[in-house]
Amino acid sequence: MAKHHISTTINGEPVEFLCETQQTLLDVLRDELGLTGSKEGCASGDCGACSVTVDGRLVCSCLVLGVEAEGHSVETIEGMADGENLHPLQQKFLEEAALQCGICTPGFLIAAKSLLEKNNNPTETEVRYWLAGNLCRCTGYDKIIRSVLDVAADMRSA
Amino acid sequence: MRKESPPDNNTARADLIDKVTGGAVYASDIRVPRMAHGRILRSAVPHARITRLDVTEASALDGVVTILTGEDMATLAQIHWGLFLNDRPVIAIDKVRYVGEPVALVVAETLEIAEAALDLIDIDYEHLPFVDTAAAAIAPDAPVLHDVHDAIADFYFTGQAKPVAGTNIFQKFGVSTGDATAAECDAAHIFEHTYTFPGVSHFALEPHSVVAAFEGDDLTVWSGAQSPTAVQKVLSRVFGIAVANIRIIVPFVGGGFGGKASVKIEPLVVAAARKAGRPVRVTLTLAESMLTCRRLGATMTLHTSLDKTGKILSKRATILLDGGAYADTGPAVAAKAAHRIIGPYDIANLEIEAKAVYTNTVPGAAFRSIGGPQAVWATESQMDEIADAMGIDPVELRRRNLLPRGGEILDTLRPLDADIGDMIGRADQAIMNLGDGAAAGIAVAATDPGILPLGGALVRVLVDGSIIVMSNSVDIGQGVRTVLREVVAKMLNQNPNSIQIANPDTSTTPFDWGTGASRSTVIMGLAVEDAARDASDQILALASSVFDGAPNDLRLVPGGVAHGDEFLPFQDVYHRAFGVDSGEVVGRAMVTPTRDGSDFKKSPLFWETAVGACDVDVDQEIGTLSVTRYVGVADVGHAINPSGAEGQEEGAAVQGLGHALFERLDYVDGQPVNATPIAYRVPAIGDIAKRAHTVLIENGDGPGPMGAKGMGEGGILPVAPAIANALARRYGIRIRDLPLTPERIWRALRKRGDDAT
Numbered sequence: 001m002a003k004h005h006i007s008t009t010i011n012g013e014p015v016e017f018l019c020e021t022q023q024t025l026l027d028v029l030r031d032e033l034g035l036t037g038s039k040e041g042c043a044s045g046d047c048g049a050c051s052v053t054v055d056g057r058l059v060c061s062c063l064v065l066g067v068e069a070e071g072h073s074v075e076t077i078e079g080m081a082d083g084e085n086l087h088p089l090q091q092k093f094l095e096e097a098a099l100q101c102g103i104c105t106p107g108f109l110i111a112a113k114s115l116l117e118k119n120n121n122p123t124e125t126e127v128r129y130w131l132a133g134n135l136c137r138c139t140g141y142d143k144i145i146r147s148v149l150d151v152a153a154d155m156r157s158a
Numbered sequence: 159m160r161k162e163s164p165p166d167n168n169t170a171r172a173d174l175i176d177k178v179t180g181g182a183v184y185a186s187d188i189r190v191p192r193m194a195h196g197r198i199l200r201s202a203v204p205h206a207r208i209t210r211l212d213v214t215e216a217s218a219l220d221g222v223v224t225i226l227t228g229e230d231m232a233t234l235a236q237i238h239w240g241l242f243l244n245d246r247p248v249i250a251i252d253k254v255r256y257v258g259e260p261v262a263l264v265v266a267e268t269l270e271i272a273e274a275a276l277d278l279i280d281i282d283y284e285h286l287p288f289v290d291t292a293a294a295a296i297a298p299d300a301p302v303l304h305d306v307h308d309a310i311a312d313f314y315f316t317g318q319a320k321p322v323a324g325t326n327i328f329q330k331f332g333v334s335t336g337d338a339t340a341a342e343c344d345a346a347h348i349f350e351h352t353y354t355f356p357g358v359s360h361f362a363l364e365p366h367s368v369v370a371a372f373e374g375d376d377l378t379v380w381s382g383a384q385s386p387t388a389v390q391k392v393l394s395r396v397f398g399i400a401v402a403n404i405r406i407i408v409p410f411v412g413g414g415f416g417g418k419a420s421v422k423i424e425p426l427v428v429a430a431a432r433k434a435g436r437p438v439r440v441t442l443t444l445a446e447s448m449l450t451c452r453r454l455g456a457t458m459t460l461h462t463s464l465d466k467t468g469k470i471l472s473k474r475a476t477i478l479l480d481g482g483a484y485a486d487t488g489p490a491v492a493a494k495a496a497h498r499i500i501g502p503y504d505i506a507n508l509e510i511e512a513k514a515v516y517t518n519t520v521p522g523a524a525f526r527s528i529g530g531p532q533a534v535w536a537t538e539s540q541m542d543e544i545a546d547a548m549g550i551d552p553v554e555l556r557r558r559n560l561l562p563r564g565g566e567i568l569d570t571l572r573p574l575d576a577d578i579g580d581m582i583g584r585a586d587q588a589i590m591n592l593g594d595g596a597a598a599g600i601a602v603a604a605t606d607p608g609i610l611p612l613g614g615a616l617v618r619v620l621v622d623g624s625i626i627v628m629s630n631s632v633d634i635g636q637g638v639r640t641v642l643r644e645v646v647a648k649m650l651n652q653n654p655n656s657i658q659i660a661n662p663d664t665s666t667t668p669f670d671w672g673t674g675a676s677r678s679t680v681i682m683g684l685a686v687e688d689a690a691r692d693a694s695d696q697i698l699a700l701a702s703s704v705f706d707g708a709p710n711d712l713r714l715v716p717g718g719v720a721h722g723d724e725f726l727p728f729q730d731v732y733h734r735a736f737g738v739d740s741g742e743v744v745g746r747a748m749v750t751p752t753r754d755g756s757d758f759k760k761s762p763l764f765w766e767t768a769v770g771a772c773d774v775d776v777d778q779e780i781g782t783l784s785v786t787r788y789v790g791v792a793d794v795g796h797a798i799n800p801s802g803a804e805g806q807e808e809g810a811a812v813q814g815l816g817h818a819l820f821e822r823l824d825y826v827d828g829q830p831v832n833a834t835p836i837a838y839r840v841p842a843i844g845d846i847a848k849r850a851h852t853v854l855i856e857n858g859d860g861p862g863p864m865g866a867k868g869m870g871e872g873g874i875l876p877v878a879p880a881i882a883n884a885l886a887r888r889y890g891i892r893i894r895d896l897p898l899t900p901e902r903i904w905r906a907l908r909k910r911g912d913d914a915t
Contacts, residue, residue: 042444077179081178094174094178101362101364101412102410102635105178124848128844132843134843137413139805139809140813
């Protein structure tokens with residue numbers, strides 16, 4: 001069967017790609033477009049390492065088909081920093097050692113950014129709820145929670 | 159966890175920037191030209207003879223490059239490999255021994271084609287009787303998994319496994335001191351309890367991933383491996399290739415925890431690349447990684463005798479470990495479990511026997527503190543049971559038996575280098591600081607990391623003053639690069655940001671035993687420190703000719719060399735010394751058991767110690783338990799990277815929480831029924847204690863750079879028994895089997911109610 005021709009926007013740039021029907025958005029990002037920052041952990045929507053936003057909505061890209069990106073805007077970890085300037089969440093994760101192996105980190109950052117865009121004053125419980133779809137086997141989570149709360153506080157006082 | 163002070167942020171973590179931008183390259187991100195993709199057909203049955211394996215139809219599928227099966231193994235230099243016993247075929251030959259064992263590997267142009275081809279392979283089995291528990295494996299009439307035990311000595315760990323011919327026992331390890339039987343005759347109390355700890359999954363979020371490529375006779379392997387030189391050595395034996403012709407490159411690794419230590423799928427992928435005649439990439443799914451290795455489950459029975467004052471007179475222990483279908487490093491796990499079940503206690507009479515056995519289940523392997531969590535679960539649960547029965551406060555019972563700093567757990571081991579009593583005091587204080595009073599449960603541990611002091615490094619000071627550190631210590635998330643950078647920066651008095659830590663690469667970088675057993679900070683830390691000192695000596699010698707001064711009058715300063723008020727950048731030193739504006743200085747070092755000024759012949763190099771204290775809350779209607787407060791204390795000697803060290807402790811504690819409450823690889827009729835990421839539950843962000851704190855004790859008394867000890871494993875040890883002890887204290891129920899599931903807690907609460915009426 002012929003591949004599908006998909007037109008989409010990725011990290012603000014218009015992007016076209018060809019993909020098979022069964023390829024996930026994650027497969028397309030990693031294998032067709034070379035955007036390997038989104039990671040494949042569980043491949044079943046459980047771990048959140050592949051988190052991206054589609055039209056601002058947080059999704060697991062392993063549960064979205066590549067063809068579903070047609071006409072939509074996708075944001076990945078590669079688009080999070082503004083050139084050399086890290087996003088405050090990226091900076092804080094580094095400062096507070098909120099990452100270790102780093103394989104879950106892109107997913108956590110995308111998810112946390114998505115939270116702060118909707119709620120810049122989350123409680124700790126709200127942070128836990130919002131990040132419940134992201135697994136980390138290294139850090140024990142506490143430094144991730146602190147980083148997100150600290151960035152929220154910084155952004156409110158800025 | 160909460161901090162009193164802002165994080166120490168003066169540590170350069172330049173390579174970590176790549177981890178927050180998506181730029182960091184992991185093993186699973188590696189792609190090479192002409193690469194084909196492999197998918198594995200795995201045994202669906204626990205124990206069987208393969209009577210037919212027909213790949214004709216699958217091979218004919220358009221896009222299939224080749225299919226590797228047991229028939230291809232005849233041409234190998236060595237068909238079976240292992241770390242203690244050569245028991246594992248590169249791919250199943252004639253027989254399968256567990257559900258998940260690779261029986262065929264399809265190499266195809268795309269993953270999708272490889273996947274489709276798997277369905278076209280015909281395989282028939284003649285089923286054999288199987289054993290899926292260690293108890294069944296040692297029954298007199300048990301089916302025997304391996305007809306021969308080819309034990310190899312000093313291959314990876316020092317020593318040799320002691321299998322029992324004609325049985326499933328692949329390792330027996332004993333510890334015997336004093337006379338436990340005589341001591342029991344004099345005892346006022348004898349307690350016997352049995353505890354179980356199930357096999358659990360590493361669940362590193364990046365599954366195993368390997369790319370193998372031949373170029374003529376030269377083999378390059380990219381792997382998320384914790385022990386690149388072990389991979390290199392095993393590949394050399396299996397494929398008959400000189401070690402020098404095998405290059406192992408390790409990019410960033412997405413979590414290891416021991417599950418990527420020793421050797422895993424590398425021989426299989428290399429065999430496929432050899433047959434395919436082109437590079438092959440195999441990236442497992444997380445579910446497949448769960449079928450690749452796991453922690454060894456354990457059943458432990460303790461007989462502990464005490465006098466009437468609560469002094470322990472003797473301890474007898476039997477440890478039965480479920481080692482799965484292939485031994486891997488299970489023999490070392492058994493030996494360590496036997497040491498680690500003693501605890502940091504003064505016990506004159508010990509009789510401990512550990513056995514590890516083959517079963518038709520996923521192979522056991524190293525996992526953060528090998529044998530430690532199992533052993534500490536038993537010992538520290540029993541301490542509270544004894545305290546309860548004798549009417550002694552559990553902390554007081556421990557204090558009556560703790561060894562002081564300098565005390566000997568075994569006279570063959572280095573004396574204890576930490577003050578556990580002081581650590582308990584700090585844990586008490588820290589948990590009080592979190593509010594709501596004293597801890598409900600505590601547990602302590604002292605473990606002897608199985609460190610081989612053998613590892614080298616190069617420190618290259620380049621002409622512009624930038625520095626490359628070459629080390630085969632693998633960044634599995636533990637922050638080793640940050641530690642090494644800090645050590646080199648300090649030794650050379652350079653800005654950490656000028657120092658790059660190269661990826662492990664066996665073709666350019668000296669031998670190192672591997673990344674595990676909390677060894678890198680000490681062993682590789684000393685290797686890079688020695689190599690940096692060597693570089694410094696060489697640079698100062700060069701500069702002395704340039705300055706016309708003695709090396710003693712010179713000193714390294716950021717960017718160059720100073721002589722009194724004079725400063726010369728490295729570039730000028732090299733220019734004047736070499737006659738061209740080029741060149742470099744290479745410092746080198748190899749840490750060995752006979753390193754000058756070190757006492758590395760005695761094991762362990764340092765003790766890894768831990769105290770955990772907690773409180774719990776149970777919803778008695780449904781049996782769910784939450785940890786409301788948790789404190790972990792570790793004596794780390796010196797924290798070179800404080801926030802990273804704290805993160806290691808916290809992460810270890812949360813893995814321990816998973817072992818305590820959720821995790822168990824379940825077998826029903828030889829089938830692993832929950833070996834998928836969705837069915838197998840690891841701690842999520844909502845599961846961790848809302849109030850928690852980590853205490854790092856720093857006395858600068860470790861053998862590593864700046865007085866550091868190794869760390870990172872200890873934090874996992876006390877968690878499960880501390881929680882079970884808190885559960886017993888708060889709710890009056892004692893559970894001896896992990897995990898502490900809601901059902902077990904609910905049933906115990908019901909039983910307690912029945913007993914009360």
